[in-house]
Amino acid sequence: MKTNQDISPSIAILGVPLEDGTHEKGCLMGPDALRTAGIIETLEGLGHHTADHGNLTPRQVTAASTRSGSARNFEAIAGWTQALADMAYAMAQDTFPIFLGGDHALSIGSVAGLARHAAECSRPLYVLWLDAHPDFNTPATSQSGNIHGMSVAAFCGDPDLAGLYAEPLRHPVHPSHVHMIGIRSVDLDERLRLQEQRVLVNDMRVIDEVGVIRPLQQLIDEVKATNAMLHVSLDVDFLDPSIAPAVGTTVPGGATFREAHLIMELLHESECVTSLDLVELNPFLDHRGMTAELMTDLTASLFGRKIFDRRTRHPGPQTGPQ
Numbered sequence: 369m370k371t372n373q374d375i376s377p378s379i380a381i382l383g384v385p386l387e388d389g390t391h392e393k394g395c396l397m398g399p400d401a402l403r404t405a406g407i408i409e410t411l412e413g414l415g416h417h418t419a420d421h422g423n424l425t426p427r428q429v430t431a432a433s434t435r436s437g438s439a440r441n442f443e444a445i446a447g448w449t450q451a452l453a454d455m456a457y458a459m460a461q462d463t464f465p466i467f468l469g470g471d472h473a474l475s476i477g478s479v480a481g482l483a484r485h486a487a488e489c490s491r492p493l494y495v496l497w498l499d500a501h502p503d504f505n506t507p508a509t510s511q512s513g514n515i516h517g518m519s520v521a522a523f524c525g526d527p528d529l530a531g532l533y534a535e536p537l538r539h540p541v542h543p544s545h546v547h548m549i550g551i552r553s554v555d556l557d558e559r560l561r562l563q564e565q566r567v568l569v570n571d572m573r574v575i576d577e578v579g580v581i582r583p584l585q586q587l588i589d590e591v592k593a594t595n596a597m598l599h600v601s602l603d604v605d606f607l608d609p610s611i612a613p614a615v616g617t618t619v620p621g622g623a624t625f626r627e628a629h630l631i632m633e634l635l636h637e638s639e640c641v642t643s644l645d646l647v648e649l650n651p652f653l654d655h656r657g658m659t660a661e662l663m664t665d666l667t668a669s670l671f672g673r674k675i676f677d678r679r680t681r682h683p684g685p686q687t688g689p690q
């Protein structure tokens with residue numbers, strides 16, 4: 369993904385077996401399921417040197433608390449966030465980091481670390497949020513109190529989630545730099561906040577009407593025009609449950625196999641992407657590893673694999689009826 373064509377991009381993998389952001393158990397097995405599906409061998413096979421940093425251990429945090437409302441496992445997630453933000457920052461220095469989740473609360477830490485790195489490079493950070501949900505709730509608006517539904521609010525600097533970080537968030541992501549695709553389940557308060565803060569939401573209706581190319585091209589153009597870094601955060605529930613059943617928050621009507629691969633192929637061609645989250649894989653709910661394999665294949669497309677080779681078919685000599 370680096371623009372220097374002479375150097376094969378070096379990829380750093382980090383497992384984040386975090387499941388405190390959701391009610392459903394099982395996401396802690398996500399990183400190992402992705403490894404079992406061959407994500408590292410796949411990337412190596414595409415010519416990318418890939419280093420596996422193993423699984424992250426959370427920090428022990430005692431002081432964190434939310435200012436108001438409901439946020440389950442706040443302390444535990446603060447521990448993951450603080451350890452991950454530091455790791456993400458370090459990994460981004462000279463590699464393309466891939467974070468294997470773990471539930472989507474992972475992004476609270478990964479994006480914060482990447483935003484710090486981007487700021488030090490004097491570049492904006494854009495986030496492409498591929499998800500059924502905007503994850504823009506706050507402790508005050510959330511019905512469930514599950515922090516995996518608050519990730520975007522957290523890294524955009526919501527004050528009720530500030531206690532997840534070790535220190536005040538110096539580089540919050542600007543909400544207008546968050547582009548969402550695939551959205552089809554939004555809470556009422558969340559909808560109002562998304563509009564107020566000008567998050568760019570492409571719901572499934574947009575995909576139905578114009579496809580994935582136009583909204584994606586708008587993002588790529590903006591990223592190129594501002595010399596930004598681009599983080600992609602891919603939630604399993606972005607995909608239609610018929611092709612990706614291994615997630616605790618399935619919503620019908622998700623992206624198809626080809627829509628998802630097309631997004632990844634266009635992102636590869638753009639050479640804009642600088643980091644990736646693969647989140648919400650719950651292997652306990654999977655069917656013979658099909659979701660882990662699909663997430664691995666989508667990652668391969670992001671790194672240059674063509675699913676369908678564009679070979680020209682030469683029809684054989686026309687033969688008449690025998």
Ligand SMILES: [Mn+2]
Binds near residue numbers: 501603648
């Ligand atoms: Mn999500």
